[in-house]
Amino acid sequence: MASPSRPHVVVVGCGFGGLEATRALVRDGFEVTLVDRSNHHLFQPLLYQVATAGLSAPSISGAIRHVLRREMRSGRLTVLMGEVTAVDAAVRCVVIDGHERVGYEHLILATGATHSYFGHDDWAAHAPGLKTLADAFDIRRRVLLAFERAERNAAQAGDVDPADLSFAVVGAGPTGVEMAGVLAEIARHTLRGEYRRIDPHSARVVLLEGGPRVLAAFAERLSARAQAQLAALGVEVLTGAQVTAIDDAGLDYRRAGDNGDREHRLPAHTVIWAAGVAASPLGRQLAQATACTLDRAGRVLVEPDLSLPGHAEISVIGDLAAARSVDARGESVPVPGVSPAAKQMGRTAAANIRRREQGEPTKPFRYIDYGSLATIGRSSAVATVELPRLGRLNFSGLPAWLFWLFVHLYFLIGFRNRMLVLGDWAWAYFSFERRARIVIESPPAAPSGPAT
Amino acid sequence: MASPSRPHVVVVGCGFGGLEATRALVRDGFEVTLVDRSNHHLFQPLLYQVATAGLSAPSISGAIRHVLRREMRSGRLTVLMGEVTAVDAAVRCVVIDGHERVGYEHLILATGATHSYFGHDDWAAHAPGLKTLADAFDIRRRVLLAFERAERNAAQAGDVDPADLSFAVVGAGPTGVEMAGVLAEIARHTLRGEYRRIDPHSARVVLLEGGPRVLAAFAERLSARAQAQLAALGVEVLTGAQVTAIDDAGLDYRRAGDNGDREHRLPAHTVIWAAGVAASPLGRQLAQATACTLDRAGRVLVEPDLSLPGHAEISVIGDLAAARSVDARGESVPVPGVSPAAKQMGRTAAANIRRREQGEPTKPFRYIDYGSLATIGRSSAVATVELPRLGRLNFSGLPAWLFWLFVHLYFLIGFRNRMLVLGDWAWAYFSFERRARIVIESPPAAPSGPAT
Structure with a gap:
């Protein structure tokens, strides 16, 4: 599938990590195939608002092809909807929906996490x-x-x-x-x-x-x-x-x-x-196929440069990876399962592929912690912000909530969604209404799947 | 369930007809129970926009309790989510989900239509x-x-x-x-x-x-x-x-x-x-229970005042009814299956219940045709407007499309939705985008149903 002149990278998963890696790779001139089992990128930090009828699904998600429309125009990106069910590392290909094979020269796995019921x-x-x-x-x-x-x-x-x-x-x-x-x-x-x-x-x-x-x-x-x-x-x-x-x-x-x-x-x-959270099942298949090691949550243990031990051409990022970084005091710390970490890993993995193609040594992943945020009801939140040189700032209440609102709107995909979500929120805030209180009558028919 | 002092009316179905009847009856002081199998009122004329990813579901639908929040505050309205599976006209009660019985003194049936595949x-x-x-x-x-x-x-x-x-x-x-x-x-x-x-x-x-x-x-x-x-x-x-x-x-x-x-x-x-369109299956059950007559599309033949022959306490309205009206030239004409007709029938049925309670004779339904509209793509439509005394005006193209836009926004439920839908449309019109291009990953689990 790849153009002979450009190395072909397959990216699996279009969450925060996969999306960021895809953007960087296309920009750097690679031929990229992005495979995701759904047709949309999801802004997961606001998913609880859809679950509680505050926002509609399109407010926090965008069709992958639309989110990546600039990259599509480069002529170097192919987006395929389907589930990668296996990685065949020996012949360097991924298997989609159990039967279609797509070869790669470099592979980034970013299939994220699912819930875990601790064996129940x-x-x-x-x-x-x-x-x-x-x-x-x-x-x-x-x-x-x-x-x-x-x-x-x-x-x-x-x-x-x-x-x-x-x-x-x-x-x-x-x-x-x-x-x-x-x-x-x-x-x-x-x-x-x-x-x-x-x-x-x-x-x-x-x-x-x-x-x-x-x-x-x-x-x-x-x-x-x-x-x-x-x-x-x-x-x-x-x-x-x-x-x-x-x-x-x-x-x-x-x-x-x-x-x-x-x-x-x-x-x-x-x-x-x-x-509970557990890494996506693709980790287990990878462990069987490449003898890599998983941690207790099913995440893949990776090298400091995010590559798979023994397979420099495979990188694992985001919630699927058990990655470590070095903190400000020089100590080795685990990378948390948050969206900024996934994005940073996506950029590092893409940059390391570029370095390898240019014959340069890869660089270890270094997580930059900007802080953490959690919101509580309609006008309160807690925030921890890491300030360069000044250290850690903790605050809560309305200031933290306003900060949370700003950060989440800023990172929402696409200007239009952002304004609509802000409109929804402003209305909901002052009216106490939630506009998406809709129960769909009966479950829609099972999707026929893209390849059948 | 009804307060002893107020006659109890059961309305089945919260489409355009049932919603209009419920509003009128609560306003007139009746005790009303509204039963619908879904939790929302749907603005069906814009449903094709949801099907084609232009609008999100909450943009064209509202929770019934929210749409009727003013009526709820009267203390005379009960809203129940469930499917009326049978009418027991002899003892004057409806059966919800096959087992719960709710008695009535007056009944309005407004369960609408479904598609028909002409026997296939x-x-x-x-x-x-x-x-x-x-x-x-x-x-x-x-x-x-x-x-x-x-x-x-x-x-x-x-x-x-x-x-x-x-x-x-x-x-x-x-x-x-x-x-x-x-x-x-x-x-x-x-x-x-x-x-x-x-x-x-x-x-x-x-x-x-x-x-x-x-x-x-x-x-x-x-x-x-x-x-x-x-x-x-x-x-x-x-x-x-x-x-x-x-x-x-x-x-x-x-x-x-x-x-x-x-x-x-x-x-x-x-x-x-x-x-093809066929009346809701409740019509067939009604025909078995009361020996009323159905037309070929399964609609219930009603008296000129919309009541069921032999059952003055039951009215049938909207797409479930095969009603006739008298046109400007005094000729008997069938009432078309459009939302303005359903709303007008809802108002007439409610007014006739009030008349019967006051010992007055009921009045026949008279359909007022304001015209018809259909849109074609992004800036064209055809329109027929009935002008009092001036007769019929036909027009098409952009003027008809702007008229269509105005009419549909005007009749959308609730100020907020209207503004959001206009925003969505304005964006979609100038950008050619459709913001709801989201396929849900897998069908959600079957709803457990409200009564189980």
Whole structure:
């Protein structure tokens, strides 16, 4: 497929890492084939807004061909929609949908992560996670139907089943905290006065965290701020709570009490999973094919320059990679699974391919941490900003929320989406409305797949 | 369920007719229960824009509870999400989802229409129709995946299967004409330069119509204008073409040739059904339960006041009703299946319930025809406007398109949506972009249903 004069690079996955690598490679004159199983790039940090009916799907996603329309015009980029099911490193090709083979001279794997239920895959049916637009629609449907079911049951039976109006969020990282905050806001404000037999305000939102505090990646002071803010929104926060079972009526958890650990039951018809993350299954196939090593989360251990040990022509980036960097004090640290890290890895992997083609030595990946952000409900957030030479700045509340808003709008793909999302948000903020409260009637027919 | 002091009216279906009736009844002090199988009111005239990736679903739909929030505040309205599966006219109750019974003193049935394949139900799998948001997403997925499939096949096999890039639209009423026009626009403008191996411009869009002309409800002169405009957009229009078979590789049709009727084959992997409409299945159940009469399209024959013969307490409105009105010359004419007619029937049915409660005689329904509109591509339309005393005004082209734009924005539910839709359109018009080109990865899990 590649033009004979230009080395051919295959990039698998069009998340933040794959998109950034593709852009750099096309700019540097490479022949690039980008393969993704979906037709769109997704701005995952705002996916919780789609799940909670605040934004429509097109507001946070763009067709890959449209996002990369400038690169398409170069005549050096091919975009193929399909799932890479295997890498055949011996003959240097990827296999798409089990049967089509595309050869490469260099390969970048950026297929990201999925949720992990820590060996309890049966929990998936009761507690959806949030990684794709399909996940977001599933959660949106469950949340909206829970209120409808409660109203129906109350109209018929005359009383409300508390489990109908109980929402459990498992895992208090940024996604769990954001979901819990918005759910509380929906119950208390958005749906107020819209039901006859139930009081949405009586809904319970419970956030369960196995560790000792929420937002563990942040400073302890910010965790405490975030927990206080969640409580003010009406969210019940249970830290040190280990979920031991999930079924369609609720969940069991173990938590330290006065007399040691105790088992508890939380009846809740809606459970959302924001706890575990595992690398995409392509990592396992790669481990079988190349004898590379995976960490416990299924991520591929890579060389300092992000290449696969023994296969300099293969780079692994983003959430699929267990990469290490060197911090300001010269210590080796793991690279976190956040979008700025994926973008930086995409640029480094592309630059190292250019260096290898030019006969130069590759450079090790160096992660630059600009800080972290998490939002809590409608006007609060926590922020950690790394300032060059000045060190780390922690802040919270409205200033952190405004900063969060600015950063997320700035990084949204495309000027148009940005203005529309800002319009949606401004309206939602002042009206307490959420405009995407739409449950699709019946699941659309299965996609026929691009190659059948 | 009803307060003892107020007569209880059940309204089934929250389309244009049911929504209008509900508003009038709550205003008049009735206790109302509105039952709909979905959680949203849909602005169906713009559904083709969702199917062709121009608008997001929330732009043309609103949660019923939100649309009716003022009525909710009256304390006289209950909204239940569920499907009315039967009417038990003898004991005056409706059955929801096969098991829950809700009694009524007055009943308004407004469950609308669905597509009809004229006895060929096996065509449904190959040629989806366009009535619900789920239908629109299905069509959107098929259209976008057709181009992706063509690019994949071209990259692998080196040539393009013309059937991959052939789109057939069956039926040249307003929906079929709108779909065909937009599909041609997508192929010629929106996707230009975004593929490497295929030329989207080479896509064929074929519009097949069994009758002698497109937009048969309009004057002949406007039909001719519309057909010329479609041809200018690159749509192949085949009138007098009777579809005789549809499968996953294309369709067969019969058409008059020089030597009599001839059978033809049109290879096309994407077929869209815009030909037949049938009343919702509740009509058949009603016919069995009350011995009322249905017309050939399954619509319920009603009295001049829209009530069911022999059941003055049941009214049937909108696309479920085969109603007649009296035109300006005093002749009896059938009421067309358009949204203004449904709204007018909703108001008449509500007013007649009020009259019956006050002991007054009911009034016959009188349809006021304000005209008809159909749009063709990005800046053309045909319009027929009925002017009081001045008669009928026919016009086409840009003036008709601007009029169409104004009317559709004016009638869109809610100020906010209207502004967002206008913004989307303005952007799409000048940029040729369509912002909702998103295929959801995998079908979301089946909804658990509100009552389970």
